[in-house]
Amino acid sequence: MSRRPDTEPVIELRGVEKHYTMGEFTVKALQKVNLKIYPGDYISILGPSGGGKSTMLNILGCLDQPTIGEYFLSGTDVSHLSDDDLSKVRGKELGFIFQSYNLIQQLTVVENIEVPLYYQGVSEKESREIAIELATKVGLGKRLDHRPTELSGGQQQRVAIARALSCDPAVILADEATGNLDSKSGGDILQIFDELNAEGKTLIMITHDEAMADRTPRVIRLKDGEVAFDTYDEPN
């Protein structure tokens, strides 16, 4: 079992709760979540559907804000930021990888990778260089000008990974990243994740695939909106 590192956490959730009001009912999607994620962590967040995985992803990804509690990302409290500042944090500190790749259809491989750089205001020349480098890194150096429709699922997901890496984010969030792929392609993607983690990247994978638990050093299980299990909290 892994040990809790001694460094400052890159993500810290303090008493985070997320409530949704549906008519007269209030659904508590997340309850009393206290969580510290450290640089270099490689985490699977597991749980049954309805367990709060998606809400967790939205909160961690700064796509949504907690109803109660505080969220520190790289030392800043992001739970009360304005919409614009939140957008900036998302672009700069976080990399997203989605189950359905979510590439922009009208853009080529290299242009898709450039999207986060564009919103960060990186110059055209520089962003093109970064995009080509990353595309080469994920093995798509020869398909720079292809459109998503001309690529296989595995290739599309690799574009998405390159895109997630483009702004050199503090944390990469992967939502069922292999869910739409066959086992071979999925395996390749996971291989890339392993390599990224080996390079020191912080990866959080949200999945319902139990097999993932064996792959990542740290496992967090959510149940009914609460953290039911965290590898770091277990006595060694």
Added chain:
Amino acid sequence: MKLLDIISGVSLFRLKRAVILGVKSLWMHKLRSMLTAMGIVFGVCSVIAMLAIGEGASYEAQQQIKDLGSQNVILESVKPTNNTTAGEQERSLILEYGLTYHDILQMQATVPGIEITVPSREVKDFLWNRTNSVDGVVLGTVSWYPTMKNRDVVRGRFFTKLEMASSAPVCVLTESLARQLFPLEEPIGLTVRMRTSYFRVIGVIEDDPAVAASAEGMESSSQSSSEGMEMMVPMSTLKDHFGDVLFKYRSGSFEAIKVELHEVTVRIEDPDQVKPAALAIQHILERNHKDVDYKMTVPLDLLQRAERTKQIFNIVLGSIAAISLLVGGIGIMNIMLATVTERTREIGIRRALGAKKKDIVTQFLIETVMLSGAGGLLGVALGIAIPVVITHFAGMKTVIEFWAPAMAFSISVMTGVLFGIYPAFRAADMNPVEALRHE
């Protein structure tokens, strides 16, 4: 989030990228984009084309009025229609009516600012060149007639004051009369006969523009008419040769008419004084003439009336333009709203990847403006082409004012902005979480 903040916050680099992206997005749905822009194309094109045609029509009308001279007041003698007077005059055998020298003298004495007067008197009869004859008019007038009437002497010269004083038997022919009477010869130096008098041709003057324009429409029938077949001689010469009383023998009937002056053109020095002077002249004529045996035309009045008509026309046109662009704008808005819904997921992705609300607004606004701008450009091109084609094939005069395409184009772009704002803000206001989940 204010629109101005958004516009000012966009750097040139981002604008360029957003434009490229916009082109790509629009290009993905070529047919749809094209059809959407069509609304604007036809709006802009019809505005420009209609303006050009309207402008051309009113230009022609105004030109004709301007040819009469905007500083002029034109007085003409007309046969009175009053029955009782006509009966009285029948007894005296000579029909006497119209403007007199007395009128002119009184005007010159009492109306301030009268520059020159051009009196003229006409005698209608056959004009002869040996055995060749034309039903024409001899016009007795003054030496400054061409300047006052804005008509050029094309060959030879007009008669002089000296020739007026000496009642010289000289004449100037209009172009069409010269053509009819001397089809094969150069008329200058030759003689024209009317009744028993001979006149030496000293010059050829261009046709009256109004007569020339109406003759163009009739072509064959114009040959039989005496309209435009004018021969000008000094006033005194006319009086010497034909006297004060004109006899007419037409289709068996006999008529004796005494008209001192057929037409008087009065020029007013100060253009601002034309209207008061015209009023004063009218008072004099009303006092001197019991019957209305004269007609007064103030070209300035006509011009102003024509301008008012044009203004009304422009308002009507403006409304049509506004409506067509409104329809085009609604079309654009409709499609943009559909596009926003269709691209909800893309919006979600972009928001997740760091796009601010204003980035999304800019992106969609640029797309609408490009759509309407492209439509506007195409509309301008078509709108300029249509009047050219009309002029070429239908022979109608069209005038494209330089501001018309510029205005139509900027309105089309503004339509894009106006109708793009709502869809753009709707796109930006989407919840990123929901947008990402959108199928």
